[in-house]
Amino acid sequence: MKKTILSLMALGLIIGFAPSSFAAGDAPHAPHQHWHFDGITGQFDKAAMQRGLKVYREVCSACHSLKRVAYRNLVDLGYTEDQVKNIAVEYTVTDGPNEDGEMFDRPARPSDKFVSPYPNDKAAKALNNGALPPDLSLITKARHNGPNYLYAILTGYGEPEHGVELMEGQHWNKYMPGHVIAMAAPLSDGIVAYEDGTPETVSQYSKDVTNFLVWAADPYLETRKRTGIAVLIFLIVFSGVMYGVKKKIWKDIH
Amino acid sequence: MASGPREKFDNPTIEWIDSRLPIFTMLNKEYGVFPTPKNFNYFWNFGAIAMFMLITMIVSGIILAMSYTAHVDYAFDSVERIMRDVNSGWLIRYIHMNGASFFFIAVFIHMFRSLYYGSYKQPREILWILGVVIFLLMMATAFMGYVLPWGQMSYWGATVITNLFSAIPFVGESIVTLLWGGFSVDNPTLNRFFALHYLMPFLICAVVFLHVWALHVTGSNNPAGIEPKTKKDTLPFHPYYTMKDTFGLLVFITIYAFFVFYAPDYLGHPDNYIPADPLVTPAHIVPEWYFLPFYAMLRAITFDIGIPFTDITIISAKLGGVITMFGSIALLFVLPWLDTHPIRSARYRPLFKTFLLIFVVNFVFLGYVGSQGADAMVGPIPLSLLGLLATGYYYGFFLAILPWLSKFEKGRDLPPSIHESVLD
C-alpha cells in the first residue's frame, strides 16, 4: 500500500509540474469564467455559439480568418442544411480555372472553408500597421488557459498605466503579455444586434464569441466528453472486476 | 531458444504446430509456469505497462501516418485534418500524443523501481543496460515525433536541440548539416525525422525483445533483493501475475484515458497549435515535460571551462552543457559498477534509501528548473545556480555517494528467504 501511494505520488509530481512550463510573460492570469462546456459533462451552448458566429461575422471577420472551419460545420451550431447554405452564399470565393482557363468568382458552398478577409499575410499586415491578425480557428488552443484568456483580452482594454508610452496603432490591454496589443478594442456596447433579447454588451459579446471559437478549435469536444464517460465507466468497472479476480486468486498466498 | 524438452498438448492442432515449431512450449515455459518471486509489489507492473504503451504507440502511430503529410507546407494542416475530418482522428491523435507522456511515466517508474531495489546489480547488468538503450531510443523517437506536427515548439525545439551538436569539436558542424539535410531546420529535416520516427519504434521492439530475453535468463529481482531459493519463494507467472498485471494495467489505462478525454492538451504546449514560423521566436522554448530534467542539466553550465589565469578555453559553456546532459545518461550505463554494494534492496540499506529519495526529489526539482526561463530568479538567487547545484547532486549521487556507500554502508540483516521476508 505504501508503495502504491508512493508511485501515485511520483505520478502526481510528474504531472504536477507540467503546467509551470506554460509560465507566461508579465500579464496577470486571466480570471476563470463560467463556461457551459467546462467539466466532465460539459456541452456546447448552441444559442451562445449562434450569437458568437454573428459577432465573428460582423466584427472579427473584417480582420481575422477562420480558415480551418467549413460552412458545413455550422450544422453543429444547430442550423439546418438550408440555413447553412444561405449563410454560405453570402460569401464569394474565387474558383477555377474553368474550361477557358479563367479564374472566376462564385457564391460559396457549404463545403467551402470560411473565406479569409485578406488574400495573404502580407496584405493583412499592410492593412494593420504591420501587425498580423492571427487565424482564429485554433486560437483557444494556441493560448494557455485559452477560453478565459480570449474573454479577458476582449474585455481587458483600458487606459495605459502611468509612464507607458503607446505608439501609433498600439493599445493597452491588461491581459496581453507586455500589455501592448496592435488590435484596437474590437467590441463596444450595441455594435451587434441580437434578436433574442440577450444584452448587447461587450462582456456578453465576448462570452458568445468565445463559445463560438472554442467550438471552432475543438469541434469534437462534446463527442470527446461523452465518449470519455463511457470509456471511464467501463475501465473503472473492469478494474474493479479484475481487482476481485486478483484478490480471489491470491487469497491463499499471503 | 526453446529447443529443449517439449511438452505434450491435448489439443491436436496445438500439438501438431508445437511439434514443428515449439512456440506453445516456449510461451508456457516463459509466461505460464515461469517461476516468479511471490513477493512482488505493484512497482513490478510497470514493465508490462510499458509494453502496452509501446504497442499503443505503434498502432496509433501507424494510423496517424496514413493521413499525415511530411512536408513543411502541409504537415500542420494534415494534423488539423486528422483532428477535424478523419473519422475518430482526434481520438487517435490524442491517444498518440498523451501516449508518449504516459509511456515516459511508466518507464520512469520502472527505472525508479530498478534503482530502489537494486535490480541493476549482478547478475542483471546487461538487462539494465538494455533498458538504458531503450530509454535513449525512446527519447530520440519522442523528440522526432514532436517535430512532426510542425508547430512553433516543434520547429524551435528542433532548432535548439539539433544546434547542440555543433558544440562537438571538429565534426559538430558536419553532424548538424547531416541532421538538417541542409543549412537550417527545413523540409529535408522534417522528412528524415518522419522516416526515423517511423523506424525507431521497431528498433525499440527489437531491444525490448532482448531485454525480456535477458530477464528470463536471470529471472526477476524482487522487493527483498534476494534470490529465490526454494519452490516456496516463487509462484507460476500465470495466473498470479497475469491477473495482477492486468489489474494494475487497467488502473494505469484509466488515468491515461482521463487525460485523453478530459485534458488532452494539458501535457502539451499551446504554442504547438501555432504553425511553425522561422521568423517568430517563441518567448520561452521548452521541450516536452519528460525532457525537462535533462534540459535543466544542459543549461546548468553557463560558463566556459579553461586553463586558469589564461584565456584559453578548453570546453565552452555550450559544449559543457552538452557533455553534462549526455553524461547524465551515460552514467546510467555504468551504474552497476558504481554501486557495488552486495545488498540490492533499499529496504535493507537505510542510507542508500535516504540518498536515493533525495535523488528523486532532486530530479523532479531539475524538471522544474528546466521548465522556467533561463533568467528566472528565486528571490535573490538565480534559478540557474540552483540548477547547477542540483546537477551537482545528480552527478555526486552516482560518482561519489554510491561508491562511498558501497564501501561503508553496513546495511541491515537480510531475511533468510523470500517467503520468510513476506511474513515481517
Ligand code: HEM
Ligand atoms: C516509441 C514509440 C513512440 C513514441 C514515444 C512517439 C512519440 C510521438 C510524439 C511525442 C509525437 C508528437 C505528438 C503530437 O504533438 O501530435 C508523435 C507524433 C507522431 N507519431 Fe509517434 N511515437 C511513437 C511511435 C510511432 C510510430 C510507430 C509511428 C508510425 C509508424 C508514429 C507516427 C507518428 C506520426 C505520424 C506523428 C505525427 C502526427 C501527430 O503529430 O499527431 N509514432 N509521436
